[in-house]
Amino acid sequence: MLKWIKKGIIFNPEQDPNRPAWRWNYAQGQNVLIYDDFIRVYFCSREIPNEKGQTVSRVSYVDLDKNNLMNRLKISDNAVLELGKTGTFDEFGTYPFSVMRVGSLIYGYFGGVTRCESVPFNASIGCAISKDNGETFQKLGPGPVLTHSLDEPFVVCSPKIRKFGDQWVLYYSAGIKWVKNNDNSGAEICYKLKMALSEDGVNWTKLNKNLLPDKLGELESQACGDVIYKNGKYHMFYCYRQNTDFRHNKDNSYRIGYAYSFDFKEWIRNDDYVGITVSSDDHDWDSEMVAYPNVFEMNNKIYMLYLGNEVGKHGFGLAELEGELL
Amino acid sequence: MKWKKLGMLFDGNKYGFYYTKSPQAIVFDEYVRIYFSTCQKDNNKLISDVAYVDYSRDLKKVLRISNGQVIERGALGCYDEHGIFPFSPMRFEDKIYGYISGWTRRTSVSVDTGIGLALSNDGGNTFTRLGNGPVLTASLQEPFLIIDGYVKKIMTDFHIWYIYGVEWQLFNGGAEPDRVYKIGHATSKDGINWIKEGKQIIEDKLENEAQALPCVIEFDNRYHMFFCYRYANDFKNNHNRSYRIGYAYSDDLLNWVRDDDNAGITVSKDGWDSEMICYPNVFELDNSIYMLYNGNCFGKDGFGLAKLER
Numbered sequence: 355m356l357k358w359i360k361k362g363i364i365f366n367p368e369q370d371p372n373r374p375a376w377r378w379n380y381a382q383g384q385n386v387l388i389y390d391d392f393i394r395v396y397f398c399s400r401e402i403p404n405e406k407g408q409t410v411s412r413v414s415y416v417d418l419d420k421n422n423l424m425n426r427l428k429i430s431d432n433a434v435l436e437l438g439k440t441g442t443f444d445e446f447g448t449y450p451f452s453v454m455r456v457g458s459l460i461y462g463y464f465g466g467v468t469r470c471e472s473v474p475f476n477a478s479i480g481c482a483i484s485k486d487n488g489e490t491f492q493k494l495g496p497g498p499v500l501t502h503s504l505d506e507p508f509v510v511c512s513p514k515i516r517k518f519g520d521q522w523v524l525y526y527s528a529g530i531k532w533v534k535n536n537d538n539s540g541a542e543i544c545y546k547l548k549m550a551l552s553e554d555g556v557n558w559t560k561l562n563k564n565l566l567p568d569k570l571g572e573l574e575s576q577a578c579g580d581v582i583y584k585n586g587k588y589h590m591f592y593c594y595r596q597n598t599d600f601r602h603n604k605d606n607s608y609r610i611g612y613a614y615s616f617d618f619k620e621w622i623r624n625d626d627y628v629g630i631t632v633s634s635d636d637h638d639w640d641s642e643m644v645a646y647p648n649v650f651e652m653n654n655k656i657y658m659l660y661l662g663n664e665v666g667k668h669g670f671g672l673a674e675l676e677g678e679l680l
Numbered sequence: 681m682k683w684k685k686l687g688m689l690f691d692g693n694k695y696g697f698y699y700t701k702s703p704q705a706i707v708f709d710e711y712v713r714i715y716f717s718t719c720q721k722d723n724n725k726l727i728s729d730v731a732y733v734d735y736s737r738d739l740k741k742v743l744r745i746s747n748g749q750v751i752e753r754g755a756l757g758c759y760d761e762h763g764i765f766p767f768s769p770m771r772f773e774d775k776i777y778g779y780i781s782g783w784t785r786r787t788s789v790s791v792d793t794g795i796g797l798a799l800s801n802d803g804g805n806t807f808t809r810l811g812n813g814p815v816l817t818a819s820l821q822e823p824f825l826i827i828d829g830y831v832k833k834i835m836t837d838f839h840i841w842y843i844y845g846v847e848w849q850l851f852n853g854g855a856e857p858d859r860v861y862k863i864g865h866a867t868s869k870d871g872i873n874w875i876k877e878g879k880q881i882i883e884d885k886l887e888n889e890a891q892a893l894p895c896v897i898e899f900d901n902r903y904h905m906f907f908c909y910r911y912a913n914d915f916k917n918n919h920n921r922s923y924r925i926g927y928a929y930s931d932d933l934l935n936w937v938r939d940d941d942n943a944g945i946t947v948s949k950d951g952w953d954s955e956m957i958c959y960p961n962v963f964e965l966d967n968s969i970y971m972l973y974n975g976n977c978f979g980k981d982g983f984g985l986a987k988l989e990r
Contacts, residue, residue, distance in 0.1 A: 470784065472761060501818055503813050509757075543757075
């Protein structure tokens with residue numbers, strides 16, 4: 355089993371009393387980009403909710419000291435990505451945001467959020483490129499690069515972009531069912547981890563299969579397939595939860611899982627190996643859930659950024675792997 | 681082109697239909713089946729379902745009318761949850777492919793749409809979806825409102841002509857955004873997986889023109905497209921801005937020449953198709969070419985028939 359040393363919350367936008375209204379709370383959907391002198395964490399924050407309780411998620415970043423990740427160097431003044439225009443897939447939010455360097459460019463893949471009448475939202479994945487080293491991103495077009503299809507009818511979300519050799523790989527989640535709550539108070543989405551392949555990052559071919567077997571029954575939700583290649587294996591960290599009563603019932607909420615692969619397509623699920631779970635102290639920030647991992651290597655160490663209670667409402671935390679990622 | 685109007689063919693009111701929109705024909709040995717979308721009121725909105733009427737091959741006698749829904753509405757959250765309009769049948773091998781134009785409601789704009797596929801193994805009486813999602817939907821440069829698919833197999837490829845949205849625009853005096861959409865084209869080897877051509881194939885005639893419901897037929901060694909077009913806003917009550925039927929032709933399925941003056945059919949001076957004329961469906965039957973179409977109020981009262989006079 356892996357062993358992670360938890361370091362606590364390292365960034366919480368609420369701590370800044372002068373923060374802009376669009377970055378009111380939450381730091382979720384976080385992903386790291388490593389620079390020569392610092393690391394940048396892109397994350398998604400929510401604006402103050404409207405009278406209906408609806409909010410909008412935007413991407414910004416925080417730069418951290420490579421030698422001390424608790425030391426914050428800079429927070430972006432503005433969102434790095436604009437919302438979509440009226441009627442587009444990303445009119446009401448950009449979340450999460452996954453980045454990758456390609457030559458002098460940085461490719462960013464984001465979940466675009468729109469609002470619907472019968473269900474609260476729908477989602478598709480868009481692509482944007484930065485030509486200024488990650489300060490701003492420009493969308494390739496007004497529509498998505500990965501969206502709904504015959505067997506993935508809605509909520510195509512949670513992108514994680516990777517490139518293995520010349521092969522572009524997008525891990526993502528796709529909705530399979532909206533399940534109505536027993537008390538008729540709405541519906542919850544059930545989604546599964548999926549992947550698609552591409553030669554150019556723009557035109558994608560879906561594999562049209564679930565990457566993982568279900569552990570919590572057929573309505574288990576799986577998201578955030580975060581893959582790192584190390585020691586001859588592809589390691590995937592992700593999160594999973596029950597379909598209902600997961601917001602307030604700790605037992606039904608997100609946990610971080612683990613799977614491995616030798617070819618980045620066929621995965622063997624082994625959650626017992628993951629070595630990180632909720633804190634047993636009810637007062638801790640991650641006592642109810644651990645979710646949305648992003649694992650990266652820096653200075654010969656393996657780190658994980660992850661979310662705790664209320665899926666990142668109070669920021670994201672850090673853990674450091676003790677020993678090798680085998 | 682010159683069309684002879686034969687009047688209203690199907691008066692939906694007589695059969696209890698509220699709206700009979702976008703009639704689309706498929707010819708059987710003994711009869712002609714015409715699918716259409718009919719509406720129900722759903723709070724302050726309309727919701728469309730698919731029905732059909734079978735006519736004798738002389739198009740004079742109603743033989744039967746479908747019972748209930750030909751195809752169910754889509755599941756919760758799906759692209760076709762809030763109705764199907766239009767529904768376009770295509771015969772291939774021993775099946776009928778039913779291309780679903782599905783509607784789902786949004787909050788900032790009224791709807792989004794996508795094109796799905798259902799197959800019939802019983803001669804078009806019932807259809808089963810291939811999946812809960814669409815086969816043609818939004819993409820990088822066609823961000824929303826993919827709808828109005830019309831499919832034909834020509835030599836080795838399936839072709840779909842459809843429309844895609846380019847903008848939701850809030851015009852002066854408008855209460856909510858209006859949509860601007862254009863005719864596009866994609867090809868496929870199986871009728872399921874499509875490659876979009878990625879461009880508007882019919883040039884604009886009006887400023888902020890909305891182009892809809894293309895259908896394509898081959899005769900006299902040429903491909904002929906009929907469609908309808910209107911201004912993007914103020915088109916419901918202002919009859920000068922509402923739908924007219926347009927026409928284009930092509931010799932290679934790639935390049936289309938718009939030639940509306942040659943459409944050969946327009947609004948009547950008075951009567952059921954005097955304010956607008958829309959949703960053309962052109963088909964061949966016993967060596968004649970016919971057009972089904974809707975008139976005033978987007979087909980509220982019925983659909984009409986015209987015959988091509990060569």
